[in-house]
Every structure is written in C-alpha cells, then in structure tokens.
Amino acid sequence: MNPERIEVRVGDTASVVWVGRGALEDPRRFLESPSGRWLLVSSRNARAVAARLREALAADLLLDLEIEDSEERKTLDTVRSIVDRALEAGVRRDDAFVAVGGGVVTDLVGFAAAIVLRGIAWNAVPTTVAAMADAAIGGKTGVDHALGKNLLGAFHLPRSILVDPSASATLPARDLASGLVEAFKGAWIADEDLSTQAESRLDRLLSRDEDALTDLLAGAVRVKAAIVSSDPFDRGSRRLLNFGHTLGHAFEAAGGYGHLRHGEAVAWGIAAALSISAERAGLSASDSARIRSVLARLGPFPEPVRARETLEPLLVRDKKATSRGLAGVLLEALGRARVEESIPVEEWLAAAESVTIG
C-alpha cells in the first residue's frame, strides 16, 4: 500500500508529508535522518505507535523518551528537558528527532530540534486527527508562556511527516470530533469539492473509516501545504489557516484551556466568523448553513465563555494583533477565504455573544 506524497516547500528546505494507511508499516522508508541515528520522543497517549517505531528504529536509537501530551506541559522547561536528554545522549548535528503524539508533542519536539546544536532534523508522526490535519504541518513549533499560548517558538520544518489514520485508532471520540473541525476548516477555506465529499461521508468519518479519513486528511494537508509553501513565514496567505482562530483562541483562553478542546473552540470561532462573513464578505446563507450543519453533527460542544469583559482583553493582546489592529479571516463562499485587515473588536465581541452552532 502506497501512501500519497505531498511536499511542503519553504525556501531551500522542504517537508514531505506521507498520507495514508501503510505509512507506519515500514517507517524507515519514510522517516529521514542524515546520520541514520534517531531520537524518539513519544507521548504517553501514543504507546502503540511509539512501540511500532521503537521496533523499527531499535538498532539506531540514541534516545527513547516518553513525555506527557498535555497543554500544561507545553513549556520551555519541557523543551529544556528534551534538549538535556538529547545532549546527554551525545546528539550530533546529523541526527534526527522523531516526535510521536499529538500537537503538543510535535510542537515541543520541533522546537527542541530547532534549538539543539542550532537546529537538527526532525520528523513528525502525529497520532491525533488534529495534529494530522494541522499542527504537525508547516514548521510552526513552540511552547506556551505564562502570558499566553505559543509565545515562544521557531519555524523549523520537519523532514518527514507520517499521516497514517490508523494511528488515531484509540483516540477518544471527543478528540476525533475536535480534530475533524480542523480538517474541515482546510476544506472550507480552499476546497469546496473536498468539503462536499467529506460532508457526505460524515458518518463514516465519525466511525473512523480509514478511507474516508485518508481522503479528508490528504485534502486538508494539500490545502495547508499549498498555503504554507506560498507564504512560509506567516505574513500573507498563511493567515487564511487561522479561519475561526481569532475568537477560537480567545474562547480557549477564556475557559482556561481545560474547558474546551482546541478544535471545539475553533468550531465556535468558525460559527462566529460565519456571521461576520455574511455581513462583510457576502457569504451566502446556504454555504453558511452547510458549515453549521457539519459543526452541529460534530458537536455538541461545551458552551464557550461569551462575556465581553473576559474576551476583550484576550482579543486585544492576540499575537496576531499588529500596530494596525486585529485582522480576521472571512469566507466569501465555501472554499474561498480572505483576510480582512482591521475588524473592530466590537464586531468580534458581538459575534461571540450571539454565536450558535447548527
């Protein structure tokens, strides 16, 4: 069985994403290490996949470290502990990390790889649908800070990313649904056909049908790969990937991160952005209804915190706020998004207050 090969190109560096069943059957075919030596860092929640990689790489495994895959551990201290262990193990410039787990693990290991010996190679083996669709692609790595999420980090592309839907077999249902929000987001901003196909297969997706997951994930990865390749450093079109994220990040922070999954907060953020898109970008009622219907079937999601006094300071200090104000991503139609540079905070707050899904 041959996984699909999708390339992400940034300047003179590139990632190759392998999507499909079989990517994990012979990992050495797809992972890359210049020296042939490996530093395996895996999530406690991904032991079955980690075991498969351990077996495949055993003879050349320099480090085998298990870490926690929780947002509270996504800190500079955890990066330091990974880096300490790598240096103690004698890591050299031509060795490569392999990160196995959800977005927290790929963010942490990618950042560690970015700074150890001023940057060595790494590979990502995402085991959550959210990480497969989004977090592991595109080279953004990083950690949280007391003052906000993802405030420290680096752009550092993994050499290879293995997206094998079978790795998500034991994922809790809530995480599956939350991850599917991110995968659908890729379709909604750039690929109407992909959305149409995935909408018609929503039951199969929710029952983890591997063919349906492979098709949606491959589509979402193609969307992200095309956007990232055209805008590696997040200055222009890459911002389209933030559809639903402006309010999503605020909802997530307002609830204290434990309350909503990232994808759930993004689902609420997308629903709110649909209202703004209708007013400002001419999004039709029928396109909007299609998206709301998918979100409703992926949900129900826990209620977000809607209070203005909580959301307003979070929006104002958004990392994406520049001297010019707070930009947002709007849909003109299903499959076509654009960035609007300065949407007043008041408009975001009104949309948050009245947002509904379905």
Added chain:
Amino acid sequence: MNPERIEVRVGDTASVVWVGRGALEDPRRFLESPSGRWLLVSSRNARAVAARLREALAADLLLDLEIEDSEERKTLDTVRSIVDRALEAGVRRDDAFVAVGGGVVTDLVGFAAAIVLRGIAWNAVPTTVAAMADAAIGGKTGVDHALGKNLLGAFHLPRSILVDPSASATLPARDLASGLVEAFKGAWIADEDLSTQAESRLDRLLSRDEDALTDLLAGAVRVKAAIVSSDPFDRGSRRLLNFGHTLGHAFEAAGGYGHLRHGEAVAWGIAAALSISAERAGLSASDSARIRSVLARLGPFPEPVRARETLEPLLVRDKKATSRGLAGVLLEALGRARVEESIPVEEWLAAAESVTIG
C-alpha cells in the same frame, strides 16, 4: 561621515553591516524596526554606547534592560529572562531588539529575538573588537549548556549591525588584543592584502587608531559576509571561519573559560594549526612566520592546558564532529584556507602539546 555598507545575504533574508566612524552618531539612520519600536538590551560594560542609543531611541523604547556580559550568564535562563521582560512589555511581531555589548550579549539577544513570537527582528551594536569582527556577523546566536559551549541556539540574522570602532574606546587592552586575533583570522583565511596592510599597522591597531581599526574590521567583515552568504547554514565553506577554533575551543574549555579569552585560545589554536598546515597543506615557512609574528606581537597570551588526557575528550565531543570524524581548517598559503575532513585526533593532540607562538 559615511560608514561603509556591507551586505550579508542568506536566502530571502539579509543583514546590513555598517562599518566605520559615524555609525553611532545617528543610529536611527542605520537600525531597523518594522514598527519603529525598540527593545534595548545592553551590557553593563557598554554603558556609554547604551546611553547614546537610549537617547536616540527614547521616544519609542519599549524595553530598556541591562544584563551582564559574562560567559557564565550566557545561558537559557538569561534568554528566558529577556523574553519574559519583552513579553511583559507587550512586544509585538513587528518590534525589534537592539543588542549593545560584546559577543555574549549579541548571542543572547539574537537567540531571544529568534524565539519570541517565533522570531522578531533584531539589531546588533557590538562594543568589543571580537564581536565587531566576528560574533555579531552571520546570524549564529546561542547559549551555553552544562555539557558545552553554544550547544543551544538558532540561525537568526540581525537586520542591521553597527560596527563603529569608537564603541571600543574603553575596552581593556587584553580584550583589544584578543579581538584583533579574530579580525586577523579573517585576513589570514581569505585576504592576503588585508593581512599585509594590517601587519604594517599593528602598532596603530594596538593604540586604537580608528582608521586602522576601521580598515581591518571592514576587511574582516567583508570576508565573513562573503563566506556566510555563500554558505548560510554552516555546511561547507563557512567552516573556514573556524580556523584555529578546533583546538581553540578545546584550550578554552580545558582552562575553564575564565583562564583564556576566546581570542587567546584561538591564537593558540591558530599557531597549532600552522604546524598541521605545513605538513598537510604545504603552508610555506615564510607565511607561517608572518602569522606567528603577528600573534607574538598581540601576545604574550597565558599558557594553555596542553595535557592530552584533558584535551582528547574535549576534541572528541566537539559539536563539529560528525559520524565521519573531526574536520579541521588548514592554510595552504596566507589568504587561502581549506577544510580537511578527517584529521586524526592524535595529530591535533601532538600539535597542541608542542605549540609555541612567535
């Protein structure tokens, strides 16, 4: 007075180095910040220069932080404290750091700039001759780790570098001489004419004649800029800049860092590399004598630790050691260097044991 403009180009990013008297007279002409806002981080040892910049940037100064310029403080903890202060000050993606001090400060601030908000702009105002000739140019940033120097870091080019020899006016004589070793190194690996001129002006250089310093520094910066631009990520010709550094790093570590200045350790490393160059690369006795004579007049330097049992483990775990062995930079002639991939550790140890200067 117009400083000379020298560009360092790496992929789609570039640094501009301004060399000469006058660069500090109107710093706003030369420093770059997309937002026009500045985060000033300066060394306790560079208060006069920091005061000049503070005055010039005062109206738009977001942060004004003084740190220690000592190797012991070149740690991830210091980077973290810089990053904390920047985030507390409300740093945005379009703001820029200005680092004022020696190589420790430019390494720390450059690394902080590389990771805060996944990378913001920074500028370097080196105040030591070593940093002017070498450390601030080329985008290598980083910190030390318990297991070795510069084991963590990032490649992150400063937007602008102001090399104004007047900034070194209060530099202790020992640091001046040590910095001149790095400046001469640039001439020796790539520019015989520059070396000939600087040799003839050695007394003027040691008495801090600004014209003589400007010419040598501009020449050394041109050499480094050309090499870095052709090999941004340290895979090929950039390694030529490590002339004298293989043993130099080992001498430095063997003495516990407090013992030898970096440039002094490199001076001993260069002297040892001359012997290996004579044997392996055909370096003539007269070229070798010219270099030894300059080193002797810059010295005398404190004696290095030569014991094999101390140096051998340091050489073996050199960051530049790959699976293939330990590479070294050899001179074929004054102004012409090459990398030799695998020089046996035994040869390095023998050269270290018998090294003399002059």
